[in-house]
Amino acid sequence: MEAMLFPTAQRIKRSSAAFLNPVLQNSLEDVVLLYEFLLAELDIDKVQRISIKDEELASLRKATEFDIICNEIIPKSITEIRRLTSRLSSYPRVLKKEDFERTVLTMVYTAYRVAQSQGHQKDIWAESFVNLYKALKHDLMFPYNGEPS
Numbered sequence: 001m002e003a004m005l006f007p008t009a010q011r012i013k014r015s016s017a018a019f020l021n022p023v024l025q026n027s028l029e030d031v032v033l034l035y036e037f038l039l040a041e042l043d044i045d046k047v048q049r050i051s052i053k054d055e056e057l058a059s060l061r062k063a064t065e066f067d068i069i070c071n072e073i074i075p076k077s078i079t080e081i082r083r084l085t086s087r088l089s090s091y092p093r094v095l096k097k098e099d100f101e102r103t104v105l106t107m108v109y110t111a112y113r114v115a116q117s118q119g120h121q122k123d124i125w126a127e128s129f130v131n132l133y134k135a136l137k138h139d140l141m142f143p144y145n146g147e148p149s
Contacts, residue, residue, distance in 0.1 A: 005087050005099045009073045022065040022073075023098040033062050034101075044112055048076045074106045081110060081128045088135035095139045103139075107132040 009022075025031050040054040050070040052058040075081045084106065088095075095103065110132060113125040 005084060005091070005095075006073050006075075006102050009098070009102070022068050023101060024062060024065055024069065025097065025101055030062065033060070034066070037063065037066055038108060042112075044109075050109070069102060070105060070109070074102055074109060076109065078124055078128060081106060081132070085128065085131040085135060088132075088139075091135075091139075094142050100136070100139060103132060103136055107136065 024034050037052050037057060040052055040057050043051045043053050045051075051067065052063055057063060075084050084103070088103065107129060110125055110129040114122060114129055117125050
């Protein structure tokens with residue numbers, strides 16, 4: 001049995017079943033909205049909690065799902081992100097939509113950490129960013145590669 005890429009997604013207990021395994025992108029409009037969330041400027045506080053600065057965007061229903069994914073599902077520590085990249089490197093098939101989305105959001109978070117870090121820490125975060133990029137690139141090319149590398 002293969003390892004789950006985002007185990008915390010299954011541990012979330014909410015009153016609504018919609019939050020048991022939240023996915024942001026179910027339509028082209030959702031993709032555009034996610035892009036707007038990322039462009040609107042995110043706030044990442046001292047405890048690494050991510051929020052959308054734009055109050056109007058933050059009040060949308062999809063913003064609640066974005067909050068859950070960013071603050072309860074994606075990994076935030078370098079150890080957890082390295083564990084994810086290790087799992088991704090041996091993942092035997094194309095990523096599920098929600099895993100691809102969460103990997104992209106983890107990469108966005110990692111880019112933020114690269115920008116906020118200095119010295120050796122910056123190098124560690126940058127290496128993780130590159131590894132996430134490689135995993136996503138591999139996933140996008142998977143049908144053309146024929147088999148995982």
